[in-house]
Amino acid sequence: MIEGLVTAKTKAIVPVHYAGVACDMDKIMAIAGAHNLLVIEDAAQAVDSYYKGKPLGSIGHLAAFSFHETKNINAGEGGLLAINDEKFIRRAEIIWEKGTNRAEFFRGEVDKYGWKDTGSSFLPSEIIAAYLWAQIENLDEIQEKRKMIWEGYYTGLKEWAEEKQIRLPQIPGYATNNGHMFYLVCNNREQRDTLIAHFKENGVLAVFHYLSLHKSEYYTNRYRSTVPGLTHCEKYTDCLVRLPFYYELTDENLKSVISIAKSAF
């Protein structure tokens, strides 16, 4: 599918490790290599997750992590750019330092610093960095709890989901589960919307996730529709529902969400 979408204008492939579960990176890197493209991993949800033993975010040329409040470790907002190809380091550093070579100055490599490129103020403050650092120090504990929540949903919903032919998340053999998210894939949009409405009536916020980019107003107004039917994207747009998932979710909360789901149909 990816290969069929590559054109003369393609510069990069941006695989999304959705729910923190790895894309098949060997295949993607091979396609990128064959067409001389960059790979930028969207590892927003993928902290502490692996592909064939390699940490996600370390495989493509570049990778972006998110520390938005919904992520396993968070700084409220913000993120991290991982650079796996040395040739991008200097420019990234300049963009990071508001468009200046201040970092070179601090390292004593130049005797003054000035404007070199575009940039912005992407640095986190010390306070934000400290808030995040405390979570990194406790990553194992956070991950253990999140994986317990994930397992709780999985075992609690498995039988019901099989009966209703609702799909639960699957982790391919080459990937790990980082306990980022738990979702259900319903049979059709009507069933999904009924489930979301049922959760809402019972005081539970469960949300769809995401709308397809190629169907968005931005994309369709801006580009000729060159994208063929992306049936998987469209199915997930219509059928996926994300269940409440956060570190403080209690066993009682978990049981309640499971029992509300089961009473929906």
Ligand SMILES: Cc1ncc(COP(=O)(O)O)c(C=O)c1O
């Ligand atoms: C897959 C994915 N990509 C990108 C983003 C954007 O991350 P941020 O909000 O930190 O810019 C998110 C955040 O929700 C995400 O889940």
